[in-house]
Amino acid sequence: MNMVVCVKRVPDTSESEVHIDASGKDIDKSRLSFGINECDNYAVEEAIQIKERLEGNVTVISLGGKDSDEVIRMALAKGGDDAIRLEDDAFAGGDALAVAKALAGAVKGLEYDIVFTGALTDDDGYAAVPVALAELLGVPHATYVKKVEILEPGKKAKVGRELEGGLMEFLEIDMPCVLGIQTGINEPRYASFKGIKQAAKKEIAVKSAADLGLDAADIGEAGSWAVLEQFTPPVVGEMAEILEGEPDETAAKLAGILKEKGLV
């Protein structure tokens, strides 16, 4: 089984204050720490587990600058075999479709049975890349995948999709395919020291848009259908109703509102 995993380096905003930068189109990332997108971490683990069970090859791909080498190498340290990093000024400012075009350009040149991505990213959260990537590659896809069972290696898999309320939807999918992996599908491992040593020596192939045969007018901001205009902080207070009075009064008012809205 030949597998490809797409990973993204994202800022960790869980425990930091987030400020919009001067451009109004991005956040100030200067004091943030970065790491692999959470879903992608599970996607890497899933690919490596399948490789360990059925043998094969795992290629790690990331779109980003040299900083992204860190998340690529960590995936290699855990058991990835090869790596490609897509770097070109022409990729800048792209939406989910443009990102998918770049990834598709890289994946097309590879033999693959499954392309894994995260179901969505922690930063932009479009959850559209796996779908767009599958369309561009002309292969089937499944998103929010929380279970993968290989029925026939290279041919057919059974996947479970996580729906609302913990409901699972199972479907059979032909390979090659694209699977958008949800967190919790497995337990991501820690890289061993030995794995890290090997990964530090591996070569990461850096490819430009031209290397992938992509037209600069069709990628990045130029090739996007959606263009980011502005970030705004959430407006405080507008939607909030402040209940006043003694605790038993406010509790009664709150209970009334919840009942009225059918929430209890």
Next chain:
Amino acid sequence: MRLLYELDDEKKLFRKTVRDFSEQEIRPQVEHLWETGEFPYDIVRKMGELGILGIPFPEEYGGAGGDYLAYAIAVEELARVDGSCAITVEAHISLGTSPFYYYGSEEQKREWLVPLAQGRILGSFGLTEPEAGSDAGNTQTRAELAGGEWVINGTKCFITNPGTEMSGVVTLTVVTDTRPDGKKEISNIYVPKGTPGYNIAPKYKKMGWHASDTRELSFDDCRVPESNLIGKRGEGFKQFLDCLDGGRIAIAALAVGTAQGAFEESLGYARERKQFGRPIAAFQAIQFKLADMATEIEIARDVTYKAAAMRDAGVPHTKEAAMAKLFASEMCMRATTQAVQVHGGYGFMDEYAVSRFFRDAKILEIGEGTSEVQRMVIARELGLR
């Protein structure tokens, strides 16, 4: 442009891995370990699987094939979350396992270094005695050859890692004879756990490092084969001094991590805690404390990494290791003291992590050579006698 120095990819990835491991596997257990003093078997076993218990030893002997700098980084990251886990690793590598690696015969390496470096068993080193602390030359424990066996009698105290289910072996400094100059001939002999006459006392109750395994050991006509001698007879003093050079670098790293953990707690608390209508982080009195802590931690980290890199390069580093240990441990005491101060009354409460960091800090000025001994070592390296 190239920085004067920068950690390479391997070190950065390794730091990230140990940090993730510490956050996800250790942090949820820290309070429980502190309160109960239970030895963290699950954590230690997982560290063995990742190669953390054998970082600076070659792969052919079961190690991870890393260097001393990687080892220092691991200890630092562990200490940032939990000192007990950090000292367990430190004592196992620097003291318990190093004698086999540096001085063991090929046979001893195969038998002991491999399982130690793989983290299947834990190692200990027995140097300190009730009457031989800083004055290690005053070792009283004796080993006499009789019928091809060493017969060992004596007591060792404050020994880390000997009494767990994973503990496998302790290396002891023992007096094997009197030298022609009248001084004691000190040699290193290892004793497997379970050897008759090797008695392990209950765990000490300690000010800090509650979950680490620290005990008194006594030897009562304990017999081991003559071949349990490590290196040559009479080399014990030289061997443990060299192991201690390495150990001091690791203790310095442990101090850097402990201070870093206390600093991060303080930074977070200062931003949240409001007094006089503002977060206390807005007051210069608190800002200056945090600025001083961050500055001193950075200096201590640099001197520690430098000493580790010197050890890796194989150049003399006795002075630098002592300097790193001295500065980092005393810095850690200052930093954790200020961390409690930033927290005010809450810092005195058990449930606030800074109270643990504060209590874990003190031993760093004592263990593996007190601050006073470090100053003696440095003075001697300066040519003062």
